[in-house]
Amino acid sequence: MPTEIDRNQVQRLVERGAQLVEVLPPDEYEEDHLPGAISLPLRRLETEAVRLLDRTRPVIVYCWDTA
Amino acid sequence: MSPRAAWRLESLGFGEVYDYVAGKLDWMAAGLRTEGTNAAHPRAGDVSRKDVPTARVDERLGDVRGRVRASGWEAVVVINDERVVFGLLRSKELDKDPELRIEAAMRPGPSTFRPYVSIKEMAEKMTLHMLESSPITTSDGRLVGLLLQKDAVRVAGEEK
Numbered sequence: 001m002p003t004e005i006d007r008n009q010v011q012r013l014v015e016r017g018a019q020l021v022e023v024l025p026p027d028e029y030e031e032d033h034l035p036g037a038i039s040l041p042l043r044r045l046e047t048e049a050v051r052l053l054d055r056t057r058p059v060i061v062y063c064w065d066t067a
Numbered sequence: 068m069s070p071r072a073a074w075r076l077e078s079l080g081f082g083e084v085y086d087y088v089a090g091k092l093d094w095m096a097a098g099l100r101t102e103g104t105n106a107a108h109p110r111a112g113d114v115s116r117k118d119v120p121t122a123r124v125d126e127r128l129g130d131v132r133g134r135v136r137a138s139g140w141e142a143v144v145v146i147n148d149e150r151v152v153f154g155l156l157r158s159k160e161l162d163k164d165p166e167l168r169i170e171a172a173m174r175p176g177p178s179t180f181r182p183y184v185s186i187k188e189m190a191e192k193m194t195l196h197m198l199e200s201s202p203i204t205t206s207d208g209r210l211v212g213l214l215l216q217k218d219a220v221r222v223a224g225e226e227k
Contacts, residue, residue, distance in 0.1 A: 002077055004086050006087075006089065007087070007089065009085070018085070023068055023072040030103055031103050031105045032106065032183075033101060035101065042071060045072055045075055045079075049075075049076060049079055055080055058085060059076055059081050059084050060085045060087055061069045061073050062091060063068040063069040063072075064068075064092055065090045065092040065093065
């Protein structure tokens with residue numbers, strides 16, 4: 001079950017090598033994204049997650065807010 | 068959207084998956100750095116004055132006024148120990164009875180803006196609503212700095 005985390009936990013996990021993934025559309029990623037995040041829109045998750053992400057490291061996903 | 072992504076990643080075999088539910092809005096509202104095309108443009112948090120004087124609700128206005136004007140300011144943000152904004156004093160409030168406690172003299176609950184708002188938008192809003200200064204706060208109400216209308220208009224003009 002995925003774990004919900006807050007901003008401070010994001011920073012700590014990234015320091016430990018977690019992968020940050022923005023799942024919003026690419027144009028929103030282009031405008032602003034968290035430092036070091038990669039763009040992996042929800043619609044492309046099925047086909048590209050395994051290629052782009054390392055299964056052995058933690059993954060943090062985020063979008064715009066809780067909506 | 069991110070909960071669905073998190074669950075799907077788990078089902079694809081990723082063992083340690085986290086969901087930053089508050090997301091990009093929360094990150095930017097905290098004034099934290101971002102990357103991307105917008106990051107090159109100044110925002111409210113960048114231009115706000117971090118050296119704005121602050122005061123506590125239980126201080127005496129006369130004491131605060133002396134301190135503030137000696138440092139060349141005409142505005143004070145009233146905060147608590149957690150830097151949460153309670154009020155604002157501009158010139159008009161600073162000129163009130165020096166024996167008043169700050170909580171009786173301040174303008175309570177001032178409109179605040181988030182650090183990620185573009186400086187162009189801030190300049191337009193502050194001009195339209197005749198705001199000489201506006202506190203910039205994080206989403207949990209903590210003071211980042213005070214944005215002066217003259218700074219917002221100047222920097223927005225330099226952006227053009």
